[in-house]
Amino acid sequence: MDTLSYKTISANSATVNKEWLHVDADGQTLGRMASVVAKLLRGKHKPNFTPHVDCGDNVVITNASKIVLTGNKWSEKQYIRHTGYPGGQRSLTAEELYGKDPARVVEKAVKGMLPKNKLGANLFRNLKVYAGAEHDQDAQKPKTINLNDIK
Secondary structure (H helix, E strand, O other), rough: OOOOOOOOOOOOOOOOOOEEEEEOOOOOOOOHHHHHHHHHHOOOOOOOOOOOOOOEEEEEEEEEHHHHHOOOOHHHEEEEEEEOOOOOOOEEEEEHHOOOOOOHHHHHHHHHHHOHHHHHHHHHEEEOOOOOOOOOHHOOEEEEOOOOOOO
């Protein structure tokens, strides 16, 4: 009897193939776009996905100022932080945070969908968000991903 042997392939930092991807946020719903971007950053779309290794791609998001929030989220969604002092809880609505920096709204949405550990912090460094259509990663030749085609 012939026995088959299978070997589980585990990626590491030397064997990972990282690419640069470009996502246009124009007209995209914030949460739906953020979940796809988090999956791309994590590398879950790749056949050699390994949970404890950064095997995801670098993602550049442009037109963050043109995202869409449904319902009353612009006025009712709260971003809460704490200063570290007693009674130091501060909050901003999505509209107020968007007014300060539209890219921060997208960054917070994606960061909330990444692991809450050192790996998640490293994955977040692979994300670049720009409010306008121009970005500084032209030298990396990012491949454009159409989120409307991904299901």
